[in-house]
Amino acid sequence: MTAHAASSSPAPHRYVIIGNGVAGNQAAETLRDRDPEGSVTIITNSRLLFYNRYLLPQLFRDHMDWRELLPHSAEHYRQRRIQVRRDSRVVSVNAVRRQVMLAHNESIYYDTLLVATGGRGYLPEELADCRHLLSYFSTYEHAMAMRKALPDKGTVIMLGGDMIGLDLARVLLGMDHRVVLVTHETTFWPHAVAPDKRGEFLQALQRMGIELVDGEAQGGVATIEQGTSGLPARRVIFHQGGDLYGDVVMPCYGLVPMVEFMMGSGTDIERGLLVNATLRTSDLHIFAAGDVCQIWSEREHAYHFYYGYKNVRAMGAVAAINMTGGNEHFSTTQDETLVQDSQGHIDSPFWAYD
Amino acid sequence: MQIALCGSAGDGTIAAGDILRSAVAAMGYRVICFDVYPAEIRGFGKCIARLRITTEQSYSLKRQSDILVSLDDAHAIPHAGEVRDDGAVIYESQPVAACPEGGHMSGHVLPGQIPYGLPIREMAEKYTGGARSRNLVVLGFVAGLLGLTPAPFLQIIEKKFAKQGAAVVARNQKGFQAGHEAGASTFKLDDVRVAPVEKPEAAGQVVMLSGNAAVAMGCMDAELDTFFGYPITPATSIMERLAVAMPKRGRRLLQTEDEISAVAAAIGAGYTGARSATATSGPGLALMAEMLGLATIAEVPCVIFVSQRGGPSTGMPTKTEQSDLNAALYGSPGDSQRIVIAPTNVEGCYRCAGKAFEMAERYQTPVLVLLDLYLSNRYETVTLADSGPPFNLDDNKPMRRLEAGELYRRYALTEDGISPRAVPGDAGCMHVITGLEHNELGRPDDREETHAAMSRKRHDKLLAALEHPDFTVAKRFGDPGRVQVGMLAWGSTFGECLEAMFMAHSEGITCAAMKVVMLSPFPVQAVRAFMDSCDVVLVPEVNHEGQFAQLVQGILARPVVRLSRVPGSPMPVELILEEIRRLARGIVTAIAS
Numbered sequence: 001m002t003a004h005a006a007s008s009s010p011a012p013h014r015y016v017i018i019g020n021g022v023a024g025n026q027a028a029e030t031l032r033d034r035d036p037e038g039s040v041t042i043i044t045n046s047r048l049l050f051y052n053r054y055l056l057p058q059l060f061r062d063h064m065d066w067r068e069l070l071p072h073s074a075e076h077y078r079q080r081r082i083q084v085r086r087d088s089r090v091v092s093v094n095a096v097r098r099q100v101m102l103a104h105n106e107s108i109y110y111d112t113l114l115v116a117t118g119g120r121g122y123l124p125e126e127l128a129d130c131r132h133l134l135s136y137f138s139t140y141e142h143a144m145a146m147r148k149a150l151p152d153k154g155t156v157i158m159l160g161g162d163m164i165g166l167d168l169a170r171v172l173l174g175m176d177h178r179v180v181l182v183t184h185e186t187t188f189w190p191h192a193v194a195p196d197k198r199g200e201f202l203q204a205l206q207r208m209g210i211e212l213v214d215g216e217a218q219g220g221v222a223t224i225e226q227g228t229s230g231l232p233a234r235r236v237i238f239h240q241g242g243d244l245y246g247d248v249v250m251p252c253y254g255l256v257p258m259v260e261f262m263m264g265s266g267t268d269i270e271r272g273l274l275v276n277a278t279l280r281t282s283d284l285h286i287f288a289a290g291d292v293c294q295i296w297s298e299r300e301h302a303y304h305f306y307y308g309y310k311n312v313r314a315m316g317a318v319a320a321i322n323m324t325g326g327n328e329h330f331s332t333t334q335d336e337t338l339v340q341d342s343q344g345h346i347d348s349p350f351w352a353y354d
Numbered sequence: 355m356q357i358a359l360c361g362s363a364g365d366g367t368i369a370a371g372d373i374l375r376s377a378v379a380a381m382g383y384r385v386i387c388f389d390v391y392p393a394e395i396r397g398f399g400k401c402i403a404r405l406r407i408t409t410e411q412s413y414s415l416k417r418q419s420d421i422l423v424s425l426d427d428a429h430a431i432p433h434a435g436e437v438r439d440d441g442a443v444i445y446e447s448q449p450v451a452a453c454p455e456g457g458h459m460s461g462h463v464l465p466g467q468i469p470y471g472l473p474i475r476e477m478a479e480k481y482t483g484g485a486r487s488r489n490l491v492v493l494g495f496v497a498g499l500l501g502l503t504p505a506p507f508l509q510i511i512e513k514k515f516a517k518q519g520a521a522v523v524a525r526n527q528k529g530f531q532a533g534h535e536a537g538a539s540t541f542k543l544d545d546v547r548v549a550p551v552e553k554p555e556a557a558g559q560v561v562m563l564s565g566n567a568a569v570a571m572g573c574m575d576a577e578l579d580t581f582f583g584y585p586i587t588p589a590t591s592i593m594e595r596l597a598v599a600m601p602k603r604g605r606r607l608l609q610t611e612d613e614i615s616a617v618a619a620a621i622g623a624g625y626t627g628a629r630s631a632t633a634t635s636g637p638g639l640a641l642m643a644e645m646l647g648l649a650t651i652a653e654v655p656c657v658i659f660v661s662q663r664g665g666p667s668t669g670m671p672t673k674t675e676q677s678d679l680n681a682a683l684y685g686s687p688g689d690s691q692r693i694v695i696a697p698t699n700v701e702g703c704y705r706c707a708g709k710a711f712e713m714a715e716r717y718q719t720p721v722l723v724l725l726d727l728y729l730s731n732r733y734e735t736v737t738l739a740d741s742g743p744p745f746n747l748d749d750n751k752p753m754r755r756l757e758a759g760e761l762y763r764r765y766a767l768t769e770d771g772i773s774p775r776a777v778p779g780d781a782g783c784m785h786v787i788t789g790l791e792h793n794e795l796g797r798p799d800d801r802e803e804t805h806a807a808m809s810r811k812r813h814d815k816l817l818a819a820l821e822h823p824d825f826t827v828a829k830r831f832g833d834p835g836r837v838q839v840g841m842l843a844w845g846s847t848f849g850e851c852l853e854a855m856f857m858a859h860s861e862g863i864t865c866a867a868m869k870v871v872m873l874s875p876f877p878v879q880a881v882r883a884f885m886d887s888c889d890v891v892l893v894p895e896v897n898h899e900g901q902f903a904q905l906v907q908g909i910l911a912r913p914v915v916r917l918s919r920v921p922g923s924p925m926p927v928e929l930i931l932e933e934i935r936r937l938a939r940g941i942v943t944a945i946a947s
């Protein structure tokens with residue numbers, strides 16, 4: 001009789017990533033490189049594989065199919081053995097049992113978890129009742145719905161601005177659409193523009209062809225209504241009584257981290273998930289990367305959000321390295337200075353990606 | 355486009371498929387459908403309804419579906435891989451019970467597929483007051499997603515549930531419409547499209563039939579007088595349909611105590627001059643074997659429909675197979691010649707059913723019509739000629755008036771081997787019917803010369819069936835002239851062969867396929883001519899032993915390449931195609947070397 005030694009190979013390490021953006025996918029790739037035997041699972045609300053959201057403004061210029069936005073083919077995920085659980089919403093994380101609970105009543109176990117859910121567009125509370133009249137721009141589906149709603153040479157009203165909205169505005173102007181920007185303190189978010197420079201940058205926006213409405217002077221937006229017959233589809237009413245008509249109204253007030261499902265997990269949360277420079281949260285087995293986390297700065301003794309493609313991608317890689325036993329510290333290489341180009345138009349380093 | 359609906363028994367999976375096929379057929383599409391259901395009558399076995407919807411005639415189901423609908427993830431998850439890239443997977447997004455890890459469909463949708471989670475149960479409860487209409491909610495979702503107009507569906511639902519009252523109809527229609535609205539408003543990410551179709555100018559009546567329904571219709575159009583049967587899967591629905599149709603025309607159907615009684619009664623009725631039939635499956639055919647010998651030696655017409663299933667013995671009652679060919683050809687003691695024909699599609703089921711009665715009468719012999727579960731249960735759109743049933747309603751050889759004092763020779767040795775047949779009651783034509791070898795008068799006679807002459811008569815008379823009027827015994831499809839690969843196929847597998855052949859053509863492989871409908875007597879000349887024109891001949895069939903390949907090799911003494919599989923399901927087109935490619939490559943290599 002031949003004695004067989006019991007298999008000594010341990011069960012593969014289970015890496016679970018919540019979020020299907022730049023950070024999550026960079027982390028998945030790095031994890032696969034560093035742990036070829038590990039199980040890598042991405043969980044996402046989206047029905048699509050990872051796509052380049054930075055290309056979404058181009059949908060207004062080109063008739064792009066969503067497949068053209070994918071950096072990786074389906075085959076890539078098969079070959080790399082990265083499971084992507086789409087259409088799956090995370091409702092909670094049980095850090096004690098190391099379980100991710102999904103809305104459809106399934107729990108997924110992890111050895112190490114990365115939260116990379118990013119942020120969602122911020123909507124001021126007073127506009128919550130009007131959300132059905134607003135157009136969003138955070139997903140392919142949103143972008144296509146907005147494109148469908150916008151007639152030729154139609155008018156887009158941007159509430160706030162932010163650099164995501166302004167990136168889109170550049171494309172819309174090039175397509176002969178009219179862009180009206182209702183200014184707000186978040187107009188240049190996430191850039192921190194000094195008060196004495198703000199007027200200069202607003203003028204730059206006007207030079208680009210954007211029509212400005214001083215939102216602060218109007219007392220802010222009071223409500224949004226359906227446009228009446230014969231007029232554009234939306235009417236924005238200000239607290240001071242003025243109004244604006246447009247075909248599409250977009251809230252562009254920057255991002256807030258998507259962390260609701262982490263409440264009750266025991267990890268420290270302020271606005272985002274609080275992590276140290278290795279991107280580890282207060283739970284040993286949970287990391288965070290991207291727009292969802294606030295990173296401790298030893299130098300400033302404060303937590304910071306770091307935005308932009310380069311930062312987010314770097315965070316994904318650093319988190320994955322540390323999830324597999326490394327000890328890398330995140331440090332930003334992203335230039336955050338808002339400038340004007342030779343034509344006097346604004347230019348943001350956040351608009352650059354590769 | 356192909357849609358697969360998968361659920362547990364009781365989920366309404368098959369019913370949803372039924373409504374879908376009826377609705378799209380009403381819209382003018384061509385449809386092929388095949389349902390798979392569990393062998394167990396009780397319990398929660400797996401049900402799958404697969405529908406291929408086309409604007410032009412297609413010949414088989416595809417291996418990959420474009421849409422998979424899960425009404426029960428435990429059953430549907432193993433089929434997630436059947437959906438092609440950019441196809442859709444639709445499933446319950448809010449199951450009531452907690453799923454174990456890996457127990458939800460969303461975890462099995464492959465990277466190239468598009469997931470569509472839908473709160474099916476919640477919607478059913480909201481719009482219909484209960485969860486039973488989940489199947490209609492999800493059917494509505496599919497229709498909405500595809501942009502199919504709801505009207506034909508609502509009509510079919512009304513018709514289907516009419517007997518249960520207006521409230522039930524309204525509830526189910528509401529569930530469908532809720533699903534339709536959800537589907538129509540869902541952002542569509544898959545690339546599944548339904549080409550618009552215009553209803554063709556009626557070149558006949560377009561109907562949706564299953565193979566067994568077509569058999570029943572063929573029987574009725576050929577004016578079947580009597581039917582005797584004993585239920586057995588997958589033949590039962592032939593009897594069920596005839597039990598409804600025959601009494602309306604004053605015809606008789608009797609459920610007997612077993613298959614022996616059924617075939618004995620059918621032979622008895624045939625003896626009296628009635629058009630008679632029975633239907634069974636492999637195990638029933640085994641019981642009928644002895645009586646079939648009686649019909650052969652007594653030269654009594656009768657028709658036996660045999661729908662094959664997985665065997666031997668009880669085998670796999672709800673799985674398809676083509677393994678009763680030997681039993682149909684040889685399954686009786688002695689040289690028990692009979693005619694065996696096998697349709698290759700649903701329309702063929704109709705024609706073969708009607709023609710079987712002509713042949714049984716004309717050649718005075720039992721005729722076996724070989725179906726299989728795949729053919730019996732699959733639905734196709736069929737065009738029926740406006741000119742009426744294409745069947746001869748009396749194919750008996752005319753009786754000559756007897757001279758005074760002349761004895762009636764029931765088994766007279768004639769030039770064509772067919773004797774004038776009298777039936778009981780015909781004046782002056784008293785004769786003996788017996789299972790013993792007999793002389794021309796029917797009297798027992800076991801002399802060598804009598805047995806030799808009668809054996810030859812019973813054999814030779816059937817050869818004329820190879821030229822039976824308006825009946826295709828074998829037909830070639832595909833490239834004319836010399837081809838690299840030829841396929842010989844019979845029964846339901848021929849559809850898969852045709853699909854594989856068209857795919858091979860698109861790859862530049864010269865290829866042809868011959869369907870052999872008449873298996874006994876065997877169309878030797880036609881098959882030989884076909885084989886002569888092929889570099890290599892492939893014989894795909896759903897049995898383990900290659901029964902048809904053995905038949906061909908035994909008769910023609912030519913080599914063939916066998917492709918024999920017993921998957922319990924139709925032969926995959928891709929498997930046949932792969933074999934064609936392999937053979938074509940081999941031929942090219944051989945020529946090069």
